[in-house]
Amino acid sequence: MFEKILIANRGEIACRVIRTCRQLGIRTVAVYSEADADAQHVRQADEAYPIGGPRPADSYLRGDAIIEVARRSGAQAIHPGYGFLSENADFADAVEAAGIAFIGPKAASMRKMGSKSGAKELMQAAGVPVVPGYTGADQDPALLQREADRIGYPLMIKAAHGGGGKGMRIVREAGEFAANLESCQREARNAFGRDRVLLERYVERPRHIEIQIFGDNRGEVIHLNERECSAQRRYQKVLEESPSSFLSAELRAQMGAAAVQAGRAIDYVNAGTVEFIVGQDGGFYFMEINTRLQVEHPVTEWVTGVDLVEWQLRVAAGEPLPLAQDAIVQRGHAIEVRLYAEDPEAGFLPGSGKLERLRLPAADAHVRLDSGVVEGDTVTIFYDPMIAKLIVADADRPRALARLRAALAQCEIAGPKSNIEFLERLARHPAVVEGTIDTGYLDRHLDEFMPAAHRDDAGERDLLLGAAVCELLAQERRTRQDAAASNDPGSPWAVADGWRLGHGGRRSLAFLSREQRLELQAHGSAGDYRIELAGADGTHRIEGARLHGDELSLRIDGRARRLRTLGDGARLVLHDGERRLRLESVPMYRHEQGAAAGSGNNVNAPMPGRVVVVKAAPGDAVEAGQEVLVIEAMKMELSLKAPRAGVIAEVRAAAGDFVEADAVLATLAPA
Known part of the structure; x- marks a missing residue:
């Protein structure tokens, strides 16, 4: 058995391998990118070495740097995890050539499976059942269209060197084939460096x-x-x-x-x-x-x-x-x-x-x-x-x-x-x-x-009332704590019951749920309340509300309920065992800003990422929903589309640029 191995990966799989190695008494070496300097696999390994920048191409895909770390650290084997270089036959060969064991299949086996088309032909020859299709090397679009028509629809276009769901498209009629082929090839080229595809019959409801x-x-x-x-x-x-x-x-x-x-x-x-x-x-x-x-x-x-x-x-x-x-x-x-x-x-x-x-x-x-x-x-x-x-x-x-x-x-x-x-x-x-x-x-x-909020649903309403009770109890607890720390802890004005001179008190609460504002009015204290939901009929009676740890027990209109609380601070999460409700407690009186002026004129990045392709230029006329740019983030391609019909006024990004979330990537001329 090995005395020390290097893990050429990150995240949960690296931690998983470290855990097994520790049980077997094997020392572990981790590698990490600039973005992962404080990652858990770095902290859990016996030793760890930096290998480059945050992009995979600058770190976890650098086989030479990983092998050099293995040499320096004295690792006898390299575990590739999954993803990155785990199915890279050249890397497996280089590891073996360096006199280090590769913890995985032989490079020759990888190469046989590295091409989906070649793998399919090999399996067919070995008597393993395969789906009818086309796996040829000739990738002329016209030929691929003819082969697709021969195989019949629906069919699937697959990246020949792909995996993980990348470079795959379902085509249901001949007229859709060309556009899907182009999209599939582009995604395959970006993800795997090669755009060869294969075609196969699509099995319905498989x-x-x-x-x-x-x-x-x-x-x-x-x-x-x-x-x-x-x-x-x-x-x-x-x-x-x-x-x-x-x-x-x-x-x-x-x-x-x-x-x-x-x-x-x-x-x-x-x-x-x-x-x-x-x-x-x-x-x-x-x-x-x-x-x-x-x-x-x-x-x-x-x-x-x-x-x-x-x-x-x-x-x-x-x-x-x-x-x-x-x-x-x-x-x-x-x-x-x-x-x-x-x-x-x-x-x-x-x-x-x-x-x-x-x-x-x-x-x-x-x-x-x-x-x-x-x-x-x-x-x-x-x-x-x-x-x-x-x-x-x-x-x-x-x-x-x-x-x-x-x-x-x-x-x-x-x-x-x-x-x-x-x-x-x-x-x-x-x-x-x-x-x-x-x-x-x-x-x-x-x-x-998809989760959906229905305030008229009894279960959803109970969760909202439970959240209100949690907030009321928290207010009372804070008031008692403040009173205990004051010069007059016994003052009647330190009681958080909402009482006002001459009439019963009322407390107003406001929450945000999926960008919807919810308002409630509450009377009472110490776990017994009457709560009104704005826009809803009737008042709900809350009795005997008690919060023990993360469990809230209470009676709502005479029905006993037990709810779990998962949030903290201004974020409230209530769970009844079947569903959850997330809320943010907000001030009752808060100025709500409208949408930013001109937001309908911009194409924004929904999250940080890299621009893959720009499909429009200043002066181009576009329709509402027309694709303007494509960005790649977290191994996914995201299509960014025009918010309305108009003329492109400005394009602020080029292919290859890294952009931040909410960055304006293109603008439309005023309507």
Whole structure:
């Protein structure tokens, strides 16, 4: 076994590898960019070295710099994690040439899978089922159009050297092909440096099932059963689980055998994933082999009891597979979701900024958290905005889903916006609960998963009343504290009951929720109130309100309720076990500024990023909604469009420029 390894990655995967190495008594070396000098993987490793600027191309993609650190530190092996250089065959070769072990598959195996078209041809020759399509080297647009017409629609355009959902487009009719081809090629060129594409028949309502495989240097290849990743948005997985409720025992055995066959066809060593698309009729087709550890590997670890990172280290050190195929057992059910800094209500726009508050459930026998950040850390614009992976497990799927819902209810993130509320709705949606979701369901029915505020809804109203009670109790507590510190702590004027000479007191409260202002009027004190909601009929009676830690117990119009409070200070978050309500306490009398003058004349950057392409020039006439610029941020392309029809007056950015959030990138001449 190795005495010291270098981890050529960052974030939660680097922390994950460090944790396993520590358990095995292996020392770890981290590398970091300028943006990651204070990152958790740097703090947790035994030693760490800077390797360049914040952009991946200036740091984590610099194989030569990483290998030099390995030499200087005396590391005997390099673990690439996932992403960055993990599937770069040239890097794997360079590591081996430097006399250092690469903890992953052979470079030759990577090259066979590096091209989707070549991989498809290889799998077809090996007898693994593949989807009909075109994988040729001739990339003439006219030829590709003819091949698309031959294959038939719907079809998918895929970047031949891509992954992670990048460079993929679905085309449903011939007239849409050319525009989608151009967009796909551009994204592939920006993300992977090559714009070759392949075409394949698109299977309607498919399931995404992947099989974890593992090989050693003795030629043994086994599988560790499946993970289902059918809950996807724009080809990005949002929920992964094992086992799949869709597979029969017979189909599971067939797919496992096909995955092993695929691994043997490329002499596979170490951890890998064979991905299949599965039709509603049970027909399954090879998609690709990810020649690395997958982000969702914890669900396999939980149901098999195997530490896949430890297996990676042992196999890379020349040891045989720890278990044979017939020794792999599967117990219980595990589910993983990923907490991201993103705004689902704004098209899942990635976020960045300081994690002012990060509350996550405690790890236990049913809950696991893999994260590369802690409260106070910053989510930067340069890398994937994942905050943590939340993995839950129990004896069966219904109980695992219940664990997931309970764990999500304990999560709260303040600073950048997050997808927690979206995940909570996902975990309760019938398509997920009943196990019927397919890979396109989220994109077809995204509105069903979006949080919506309905003040006439009893549950939503109870949460708002609970927030008002929390604020009233907090006001009374502050008043008592101020009185205790004063010269006359027993003064009747120090009682926070709103009493006024000659009449009962009234306190006014105001909150913001999703940019909507909410006003309430309250009478009473000490946990007993009458509260009126502005614009709503009736007064609500609150009795016996008590706050113990983060739990609020109270009676609302005679109904006893228990609510969880997750916020702090001016930010209030109330949760009733099924839904949450986020509010910001604001002054009752505050001047509300209108929209900035001329805002309809500007094209602004929604977040920090890099300008990829500029599609308009001064003097160009544009229509409302016409694409003016494209920026790239956190591995995503964002299309910036004209707010109205008009003439471009000024373009203030060029391709390659880095821009800050809210920067004006183009302006329209006054209407």
